[in-house]
Amino acid sequence: MNGYTYRVRNFAPPSGKQSLLFPIRLRPGLRLLFAAVLFVAFLPGWTSAQQLPVIRFVRNPDAAPDFKLKDFSGKELSLADSRGKVILLNFWATWCGPCRAEIPTLVKLQEHYKDQLQIIGLVVDEDEEDPVRQVVKAEGINYPVAMAPTEVRVRYGGITALPSVFVIDREGRVVQKHVGLFNPALYEMEVRALAELPVAAKIETFEDTGDIFLKHADRATSLPGVDFRNLSAEQRNAALHKFNAESCECGCKFTLAQCRIYDPACQRSQKRTAEIVKAIAGAATKTEKKENQDPKTDTTPTPSAQPAQQPPAR
Numbered sequence: 001m002n003g004y005t006y007r008v009r010n011f012a013p014p015s016g017k018q019s020l021l022f023p024i025r026l027r028p029g030l031r032l033l034f035a036a037v038l039f040v041a042f043l044p045g046w047t048s049a050q051q052l053p054v055i056r057f058v059r060n061p062d063a064a065p066d067f068k069l070k071d072f073s074g075k076e077l078s079l080a081d082s083r084g085k086v087i088l089l090n091f092w093a094t095w096c097g098p099c100r101a102e103i104p105t106l107v108k109l110q111e112h113y114k115d116q117l118q119i120i121g122l123v124v125d126e127d128e129e130d131p132v133r134q135v136v137k138a139e140g141i142n143y144p145v146a147m148a149p150t151e152v153r154v155r156y157g158g159i160t161a162l163p164s165v166f167v168i169d170r171e172g173r174v175v176q177k178h179v180g181l182f183n184p185a186l187y188e189m190e191v192r193a194l195a196e197l198p199v200a201a202k203i204e205t206f207e208d209t210g211d212i213f214l215k216h217a218d219r220a221t222s223l224p225g226v227d228f229r230n231l232s233a234e235q236r237n238a239a240l241h242k243f244n245a246e247s248c249e250c251g252c253k254f255t256l257a258q259c260r261i262y263d264p265a266c267q268r269s270q271k272r273t274a275e276i277v278k279a280i281a282g283a284a285t286k287t288e289k290k291e292n293q294d295p296k297t298d299t300t301p302t303p304s305a306q307p308a309q310q311p312p313a314r
Contacts, residue, residue, distance in 0.1 A: 052202045055189050059205035061173035062213055064089070064166065065155040069122075071144040072133055079172060082118035086194045087168035088187065089156075090121045091148060094131045096162040098181035103139045105184035109191065110143045116195035122148035124159060157214045158262055166212075169194050177212045210261040217257040218244045224264035226273050230281050242276050 064079055064087070071077045079087060090106065092099035110119045121143060123132050129147065136145055153159045156166065160179075167176035167190055176190065192199040210217035221236070222228065223243065228236045240257065248259035250268040256276075259269035 052200055053185075053189065054202045054204060055186065055193060056204045056206055057167075057169075057175040057190075057194075058173075058208050058212055060207075061169070061175045062208070064168045064172055064174045065152070066172075067152050067155075069146040069149075069152075071146045072129070072136060073144070075144070077120065077144050077146050079120075079168065082120075083172055084170055085118045086113075086116055086170060086191050087166075087172075088117070088119045088191070089166040089168060090119060091124055091153070091156070091159045091162060091164040091166075092121060093124050093162055094135050095125070099163040100135070100139075102163060102181055102184070103135075103141065105187070107140060107142055109184070109187060113191055113195070116197065117191050119143040121145040122152065124148050124153065124162065157212075160262060167194070174212055210258065214254065214258045214262055217255065217261055220257060220261070223257060223260040223273070225260060225270050227277065231277065235280050239273075239277055239280050243273055246272070246276075248272070 066079045067077075069077045079089075088106070088109075094100070106119050106121075110117060121141065123145060125132060125147070127147070132145065132147070135141075148159075156164075163179075163181065165178045165182075165187075166174050167178070169175050175194070178186075189199050189201050191197075193201060193203060207219060208216045209220040218240075220240070223240075226239075226243075228239065231239060243257040243260070244255050246256050248254055248256050248266065248269045249272070250259065250263075250266050252259050252262060252266070254262055256269050256273055259266050260273060263269070
């Protein structure tokens with residue numbers, strides 16, 4: 001359906017697996033009424049897809065870069081060990097307020113979906129393990145936690161903000177990325193959908209244009225902080241080509257396009273992309289002026305001379 005698909009699964013969770021989103025216990029007298037309401041609510045045409053929450057997954061996702069680390073219990077830790085489960089790969093830090101705020105939710109998710117879900121916490125603190133151990137113990141974290149070495153962060157495109165959560169499907173592919181503190185209900189809906197558990201949601205797919213992995217920045221048709229409004233479609237494509245061919249000089253080792261996605265606050269990539277846009281727009285303006293100033297040759301054929309008619313003889 002125009003680049004995306006959606007499906008609506010059954011609302012009621014399967015036996016023995018109640019959703020954390022709806023922890024409702026009804027008295028026997030109300031159960032029949034509640035069931036009747038749900039039956040009417042899900043009659044064809046009663047509920048439109050627009051009224052359902054939307055969750056989005058990458059179309060044709062990339063494999064998640066694997067790693068081999070040791071968690072704080074001394075056990076080997078890798079993505080391959082959790083193949084077949086949904087994985088929430090959570091990059092966080094002990095000094096990050098939003099990271100600490102979402103830990104209780106992650107603990108509950110791990111406990112509730114332990115057969116379908118594996119949460120992995122990778123800490124970006126500077127080689128300080130003691131504070132991390134204290135937090136793990138104080139928060140009762142029930143999922144593996146390890147330090148995130150630089151090479152792992154780089155393979156995931158660099159971690160510019162915390163928390164950063166990569167959602168990995170049961171086949172080991174990255175299907176979504178969340179930066180910042182999100183509503184825990186979103187995480188649960190994504191987990192249930194990927195685990196093929198019932199969930200009432202509209203599911204859409206989208207193409208990764210660098211938001212998940214920077215290597216796909218060449219697919220982007222717009223970039224943070226870049227104004228294409230004065231360019232035609234052809235000029236926009238020319239500008240994007242230059243952005244993906246030229247490296248940023250800020251030291252990030254990315255192309256201009258990648259840098260705009262990776263660090264929208266970068267002044268160098270913003271200035272350089274603006275210069276390229278201005279140059280392309282200026283070149284087009286000069287061409288138009290030149291064409292307007294060039295005299296046009298009159299190609300209208302000159303009519304043949306006709307002999308003057310002689311007055312009639314008297």
